[in-house]
Amino acid sequence: MSKSVIETPPKGGFSFDLCKRNEMLSKKGVNPPSFRKTGTTIVGLIFQDGVILGADTRATEGPIVCDKNCEKIHYMAPNIYCCGAGTAADTEAVTDMVSSQLQLHRYHTGRESRVVTALTLLKRHLFNYQGYVSAALVLGGVDVTGPHLHTIYPHGSTDTLPFATMGSGSLAAMAVFESKYREGLTRNEGIELVTEAICSGIFNDLGSGSNVDICVITKGGKEYLRNHLQPNPRTYTSSKGYSFPKKTEVLLTKIIPLKEKVEIIEGGDAMEE
Amino acid sequence: MPKEQANWSPYDNNGGSCVAVAGADYCVIAADTRMSTGYNILTRDYSKICKLADKCVMASSGFQADVKALQKHLAARHLIYQHQHNKQMSCPAMAQLLSNTLYYKRFFPYYSFNVLGGLDNEGKGCVFTYDAVGSYEKVGYSCQGSGSTLIMPFLDNQLKSPSPLLLPAQDAVTPLAEAEAIDLIKTVFASASERDIYTGDKLEIVVINADGIRREYMDLRKD
Numbered sequence: 001m002s003k004s005v006i007e008t009p010p011k012g013g014f015s016f017d018l019c020k021r022n023e024m025l026s027k028k029g030v031n032p033p034s035f036r037k038t039g040t041t042i043v044g045l046i047f048q049d050g051v052i053l054g055a056d057t058r059a060t061e062g063p064i065v066c067d068k069n070c071e072k073i074h075y076m077a078p079n080i081y082c083c084g085a086g087t088a089a090d091t092e093a094v095t096d097m098v099s100s101q102l103q104l105h106r107y108h109t110g111r112e113s114r115v116v117t118a119l120t121l122l123k124r125h126l127f128n129y130q131g132y133v134s135a136a137l138v139l140g141g142v143d144v145t146g147p148h149l150h151t152i153y154p155h156g157s158t159d160t161l162p163f164a165t166m167g168s169g170s171l172a173a174m175a176v177f178e179s180k181y182r183e184g185l186t187r188n189e190g191i192e193l194v195t196e197a198i199c200s201g202i203f204n205d206l207g208s209g210s211n212v213d214i215c216v217i218t219k220g221g222k223e224y225l226r227n228h229l230q231p232n233p234r235t236y237t238s239s240k241g242y243s244f245p246k247k248t249e250v251l252l253t254k255i256i257p258l259k260e261k262v263e264i265i266e267g268g269d270a271m272e273e
Numbered sequence: 274m275p276k277e278q279a280n281w282s283p284y285d286n287n288g289g290s291c292v293a294v295a296g297a298d299y300c301v302i303a304a305d306t307r308m309s310t311g312y313n314i315l316t317r318d319y320s321k322i323c324k325l326a327d328k329c330v331m332a333s334s335g336f337q338a339d340v341k342a343l344q345k346h347l348a349a350r351h352l353i354y355q356h357q358h359n360k361q362m363s364c365p366a367m368a369q370l371l372s373n374t375l376y377y378k379r380f381f382p383y384y385s386f387n388v389l390g391g392l393d394n395e396g397k398g399c400v401f402t403y404d405a406v407g408s409y410e411k412v413g414y415s416c417q418g419s420g421s422t423l424i425m426p427f428l429d430n431q432l433k434s435p436s437p438l439l440l441p442a443q444d445a446v447t448p449l450a451e452a453e454a455i456d457l458i459k460t461v462f463a464s465a466s467e468r469d470i471y472t473g474d475k476l477e478i479v480v481i482n483a484d485g486i487r488r489e490y491m492d493l494r495k496d
Contacts (some may be wrong), residue, residue, distance in 0.1 A: 039312070058496070063419055065468045168312050202496045206312045206470040211495030232496045236463035238456050242431060 041201025117135025127156025413445025
């Protein structure tokens with residue numbers, strides 16, 4: 001009796017097939033490649049007319065800054081934006097994916113997307129991957145039911161809050177919010193408070209830095225203020241500049257002919273078959 | 274039963290970068306002033322540079338508690354030397370002392386990455402670079418610390434150290450003028466602060482020449 005192996009398609013969720021191999025490899029000293037984390041400060045708050053989201057712009061690979069001006073406020077829908085902290089690839093991928101799903105849903109229903117829809121799609125996906133998709137998000141938007149602000153954790157839990165912070169600089173930013181937040185802020189007061197919270201993260205957390213990005217979402221529309229504040233210019237540029245040799249320096253040239261040069265004299269006897 | 278690993282470490286890394294460049298009649302030693310632990314900043318105003326003798330200055334990055342202990346030890350030994358020999362220690366002598374002090378703790382090292390800079394007995398600039406356990410070398414320039422991997426290639430490109438294998442032995446001190454060397458160091462730290470999260474806040478520059486020792490400061494990125 002022969003056994004036939006039926007190839008079943010993967011059911012979704014995390015595939016644990018390689019876990020044993022990875023453990024064996026790490027015991028032998030072969031470590032998996034490191035991820036690029038955004039080591040971030042992201043914030044959101046609800047003000048009088050809607051939601052304001054803020055983020056810093058530094059992306060790190062361990063102790064090195066790999067991007068001094070990356071975009072952490074991702075588009076989800078015309079009325080919904082999402083800030084992402086954690087592994088950069090994960091935040092990009094998951095926000096792009098849910099953004100597409102929301103668009104298809106808009107075509108299907110003929111209505112404006114709701115923030116809770118995006119929330120449910122994101123949390124279902126993240127829970128499905130049991131925390132391995134390392135994305136910590138601050139989701140904010142305004143829909144027919146009003147302004148909404150949520151935080152989503154990598155394992156899939158969510159909170160609904162009037163003001164929220166995530167990322168390695170979240171404690172620095174939350175300290176500012178807890179001191180100065182109140183209900184019914186005006187647009188300018190809200191932007192100032194968000195900027196202050198992000199700056200607190202930028203200057204006091206080493207994982208965050210560079211510039212402040214802001215996104216203001218109201219019933220009327222949205223305003224994406226890229227690089228709203230740039231408090232970290234380069235501190236010193238040499239006036240005379242530096243020159244770099246255009247090619248590798250030639251230290252020594254030595255030509256050794258491999259074969260003796262042979263003179264060919266035409267007009268010898270023709271070859272005979 | 275597999276060997277148990279300790280979950281407490283006696284060491285910590287407070288970050289930061291140090292650079293030293295030797296010239297024909299001067300020596301420039303520089304370090305940033307940020308002290309950090311993990312993702313937090315402990316202080317923006319901590320000097321990593323210590324004057325060991327009249328013409329000898331050391332900059333150290335790594336675990337600042339060990340650095341402080343090392344500086345105290347060297348200062349004490351220098352005082353004894355002065356009592357016994359009635360003169361200040363020369364830079365090459367201090368270099369050897371530092372190496373021996375570090376190797377003495379070979380099996381519980383000082384987590385300290387040092388560069389020593391100063392003028393030798395003839396008044397020419399000299400720089401010595403160390404690892405954590407005392408291996409040292411006289412060089413024309415060097416850098417240590419978290420930003421060293423970013424800074425060293427640029428210094429190699431601009432200061433072009435001759436190969437130590439060449440005969441006759443060529444001197445590694447740079448022909449640059451003092452002002453040009455300081456300009457180079459400012460550029461190098463501004464660039465390192467852009468890409469290294471542990472380097473920033475303020476730059477402290479110490480210049481040793483025939484006139485004595487002088488100190489200069491420059492602002493760096495604070496994020």
